[in-house]
Each structure stands twice: as structure tokens, then as C-alpha cells.
Amino acid sequence: MDYSGSDTVVGPAGTDLLPDTVTTAVKVVIVGGFGVGKTTLVGSVSEIRPLTTEETMTQAGVGVDDPTGVEQKTSTTVAMDFGRISISERLVLYVFGTPGQERFWFLWNGLFEGALGAVVLVDTRRLEVSFEVIGRLEERGVPFVVAVNGFPEAPAVPLDELRGALDLPDRVPIVACDARSRESSRDTLMTLMHYLYELAAPPAR
Amino acid sequence: MTADQGGWDGPEPDRLYVITRGRSGPSGPGVFDLVTLIVSRAEPTPALQPEHAAILRLCRSPLSVAEVSAYLELPTSVVTVLLADLLDDELIEARAAVPAAELPDRALLEAVIHGLQRL
Numbered sequence A: 001m002d003y004s005g006s007d008t009v010v011g012p013a014g015t016d017l018l019p020d021t022v023t024t025a026v027k028v029v030i031v032g033g034f035g036v037g038k039t040t041l042v043g044s045v046s047e048i049r050p051l052t053t054e055e056t057m058t059q060a061g062v063g064v065d066d067p068t069g070v071e072q073k074t075s076t077t078v079a080m081d082f083g084r085i086s087i088s089e090r091l092v093l094y095v096f097g098t099p100g101q102e103r104f105w106f107l108w109n110g111l112f113e114g115a116l117g118a119v120v121l122v123d124t125r126r127l128e129v130s131f132e133v134i135g136r137l138e139e140r141g142v143p144f145v146v147a148v149n150g151f152p153e154a155p156a157v158p159l160d161e162l163r164g165a166l167d168l169p170d171r172v173p174i175v176a177c178d179a180r181s182r183e184s185s186r187d188t189l190m191t192l193m194h195y196l197y198e199l200a201a202p203p204a205r
Numbered sequence B: 001m002t003a004d005q006g007g008w009d010g011p012e013p014d015r016l017y018v019i020t021r022g023r024s025g026p027s028g029p030g031v032f033d034l035v036t037l038i039v040s041r042a043e044p045t046p047a048l049q050p051e052h053a054a055i056l057r058l059c060r061s062p063l064s065v066a067e068v069s070a071y072l073e074l075p076t077s078v079v080t081v082l083l084a085d086l087l088d089d090e091l092i093e094a095r096a097a098v099p100a101a102e103l104p105d106r107a108l109l110e111a112v113i114h115g116l117q118r119l
């Protein structure tokens, strides 16, 4: 990327402007391993061309006591895709895609803080990442649903078998999804929202 | 570059250091969430640092912190430092994200469900 000053900053297209009436933004997170379809899903539901935001991971390096007083740090930057869905005149939903591997968990602090919930995208050929992600979400108390992306090359595993393999509690929804389809992706988000609604429901009298 | 590949291809760290004058963003949960909506409350003036001016131009309509970061092609940790400056000077308004409640309330979820139905 070239950041060459404010004059060249290209903002949102006129059609992508949010009205001034929007007061509240909420977010959900799509999380899964490499190539599982996160970017595709974000693109399928977003009303704007998906955008990318960077986060830097800085670690104090060996030169901390550098006499110039400038800390030597090694920086790594990783990018997250996100998209946007206008819900009403006042409310907008952001959908973030983030990688599930442990080395990217440093991203999760700002991301899951205040998130409504998460969709764990699963590729049946690589369940290990899903294990780690699910364990971590449970630890953090983030409500989530599981969506299985059907790749033609992937073995078709029945959903209840997958539930067993992933050791998912009965109440956690697990659905099939095609991230390339807007409807299917929308339905996946809908599954998450209905689940969150149930969780938020007052206990039956 | 994507997160899955790792690595660096953004603005060089030195440049980021200059933009923020060496300050780094808050590491814990701060004033700015990724989806805090930013709205300009003033027009840019020539006295402003270019990045500050760029934010004021971008946020004539509400934009999330994540979008500001994406359009400026700057890490969110840098953008939040710049936004804090602008907020201190009352040049922007920050519409805070829904507070991190244990569980979101049902009215909010109902609104989201209705919105998604129309997608």
C-alpha cells in the first residue's frame, strides 16, 4: 500500500455514505482457518465493497535500552476484511472476518469486545483450527454458531456427526452454508441472531 | 496482504511513528471500538496535520473507525491516536458502540433480524 498523504485519500463512494441518522453500530465476527470462506462470506452480505483494516502487532525487541530512547520494536501487520449492512435508519451492522489460528488471537481483543457474537466457519478437511477457535470463544464467553462451508472436494459429513467431532453442546446451532451465496450467508447470520435472541430471552416462568 | 499470510506491506513503521509523533494507541478497550462511528464537527483547516484533515473530510458522513482505518490505509492503532486528538479538540463526534454487555438486548436483536430479512 502507498500512503501518500491526505490529498490522495479516496473515501467512500457517494452511494456508500451512511445517513447522519445512524447512531449505533454493532458487529459480528466470522472466524475460521485459511481459505475457509471468510472473505467470501463478508463479500456476499456486504452492501459496500469489502474493506480491509490493518492491525499491528508490536513486540518490544532487543534494543529496548537503546540510548536514543526509541524502542526497537518488530512490527507485524495483519489485515482483516469487513463489510457493512445497514439495518435501519439508526442502526448499522459490521461483519468482520478474522483468521482463527492461534498466532492471530492478538487481534481478538479489540474485535470481540462488544461483538454480538461470532460465526465459526468450518472446513471439514481441517477441523483442528475449528477446535482451537471454539475452545477460545468458549473461554472468552463469546456466543457463536457453527457454519460448515460445503466444498465439493470436502467429505460430506452429516451435521450431527460434526457436532460430535467438534464436541459442540446441543444448544449451539450448526448449519450448512455456501459463503458464495448471499441468501445462504444471510441465513447463517440470521441463525446467529436467532440464537442470540434465545440466549437473551428472559427465563420462562 | 491478508492476515493469513502475515508480514508487512503497509506504511513503514518510521512513517507511522511520525504520524502519531511517537504515541501509540491504547492497548486495552478504550474510547474507540472498531465500530465507533465518527462524524466530523468541523471543516479541515490548513493548520491541521494532513492525516487529521483527511479524517475530517472522510467523516462528513458517519464512518466507523474500521472504515477510517481502511480508507486512510493506516493501522487502527494509529488511527485511534489521531481520532483522540480530534476528539480532544472537539473537531469530531464519536458515537460509541453499544456497550459490551454480557448479552445484547432483545430489542436490538429484533431490529437486526428485521434488517437482515430485507437483505
Ligand SMILES: Nc1nc2c(ncn2[C@@H]2O[C@H](COP(=O)(O)OP(=O)(O)O)[C@@H](O)[C@H]2O)c(=O)[nH]1
Binding pocket: A032, A033, A034, A035, A036, A037, A038, A039, A040, A041, A097, A149, A150, A151, A152, A177, A178, A179, A180, B004
Ligand atoms: N464450494 C465453495 N467454495 C467456497 C465457499 N466459500 C469460499 N469458497 C472458495 O474458497 C476460496 C477461499 O475463500 P476465501 O473467502 O478467500 O477464504 P478466507 O481465507 O477464509 O477468507 C475461494 O476460492 C472461494 O471462492 C463455499 O461456501 N463453497
Ligand SMILES: [Mg+2]
Binding pocket: A038, A039, A040, A081, A097, B002
Ligand atoms: Mg480472507
